[in-house]
Amino acid sequence: MIYVKFFASVRERVGVGEISLLMPEGGVTVEEVLSLAEDETGVLLQDAHLLAAVNLQHVPFSGVVHDGDEVAFFPPVTGG
Amino acid sequence: MIIKVQQEDFEPMAEMAAYPVDAIAGAGGSVTFTGTVRDYSEAADILAMEIEHYPGMTERELERISAEAARRYDILDSLIVHRYGHLAPQDNIVMVAVWSRHRAAAFDACRFLIDLLKTSAPFWKKEVTLAGARWVTDCPGCRAGGREGHTHAPYTHYSHTQLK
Numbered sequence: 001m002i003y004v005k006f007f008a009s010v011r012e013r014v015g016v017g018e019i020s021l022l023m024p025e026g027g028v029t030v031e032e033v034l035s036l037a038e039d040e041t042g043v044l045l046q047d048a049h050l051l052a053a054v055n056l057q058h059v060p061f062s063g064v065v066h067d068g069d070e071v072a073f074f075p076p077v078t079g080g
Numbered sequence: 081m082i083i084k085v086q087q088e089d090f091e092p093m094a095e096m097a098a099y100p101v102d103a104i105a106g107a108g109g110s111v112t113f114t115g116t117v118r119d120y121s122e123a124a125d126i127l128a129m130e131i132e133h134y135p136g137m138t139e140r141e142l143e144r145i146s147a148e149a150a151r152r153y154d155i156l157d158s159l160i161v162h163r164y165g166h167l168a169p170q171d172n173i174v175m176v177a178v179w180s181r182h183r184a185a186a187f188d189a190c191r192f193l194i195d196l197l198k199t200s201a202p203f204w205k206k207e208v209t210l211a212g213a214r215w216v217t218d219c220p221g222c223r224a225g226g227r228e229g230h231t232h233a234p235y236t237h238y239s240h241t242q243l244k
Contacts, residue, residue: 008132008204009215056137058200072134072202078216079131079162079203080115080174080194 002028002065004037007074010050014041023067030054031061033071049076081146081158085138087165092175095161103157104179111186112177113194119169121216124209131164131173134202138162141201145193153189155180160193162203 002021006014014037021036028036030052038045052059053072065071082099084090092114104110117129142160149158159177167173176193180186205216 005134007134007202008206053134053137053202056134056140058141072137074134074202075204075215075217077199077202078205079133079201080198 001068002033002036003068003070004033005070005072007072009075010045010073013045014043016041028065029061030059030063030065030071033065034061034073037073045073047075050074051076081143081150082160083139083142083146084159084161085133085135085142086161086163089163089172090161090175092172092177095159095175096177099157099159099177099179105156106181107156107179108181109183109186110177110179111183111190112175113190114172115174115194117167117169117171117173121207121209124211126169126207126209128169128208129167129171129173130206130208130213131167132204132206133162133164137202142197145196145200148196149178149189149193152192153178153180154182154185155189158189158193160197162197162201164203 002023003018004021005018006016011017019037019040021033021040034045051074052061054063054065054069056070092112096110096112117126119126142162146158146160149155156179162174163172174197176190178186178189178193180189206213207216
């Protein structure tokens with residue numbers, strides 16, 4: 001399984017904070033997890049500003065996702 | 081380093097006074113930055129601020145940037161406190177404190193930490209105004225007039241210049 005979390009405006013658009021996806025054969029990238037999450041939720045999330053993390057670390061969308069990983073999608077951070 | 085991510089308010093001077101003395105033995109001074117909730121935005125007067133964060137990743141990012149500051153600057157130790165949840169105008173949001181033998185490293189490291197925190201720590205602000213609530217989307221780095229240029233996050237699909 002891949003555990004997907006959404007935060008802030010992305011979470012509000014999706015309507016839930018997290019979903020889980022079946023791990024496809026042959027491995028996936030963050031970009032592909034995003035497409036799977038869009039299919040699962042029916043919400044288009046592609047956005048030039050969208051950011052991603054895998055297992056609590058910032059990653060590029062080309063990053064590789066493994067079975068059991070936690071993948072998060074969120075807008076640019078605005079803390080401080 | 082000490083990292084605190086909490087809902088409750090904090091008192092910057094009390095946080096510094098309570099810092100473990102062994103960690104900052106030999107300090108010749110300290111520099112602290114405290115960020116508070118503004119009572120205005122470009123759109124409207126702000127009634128309140130909601131801060132969301134990513135538990136687990138937030139602490140990890142703050143530890144990462146604190147370790148990076150310790151590598152880059154000749155400092156003794158650093159403290160970051162960041163709140164989340166419901167805040168009112170003028171409430172404390174964040175504090176960064178740095179202790180060092182000499183002042184330059186403390187000033188530089190404090191600036192480094194607050195600047196990097198704003199583009200890497202997973203916090204999101206939502207402003208509550210009379211017209212409703214809205215997520216803050218403006219770039220803190222741009223607003224601060226980032227001194228050496230800045231990125232909008234560690235990784236984005238497109239660079240800052242391409243977004244213009």
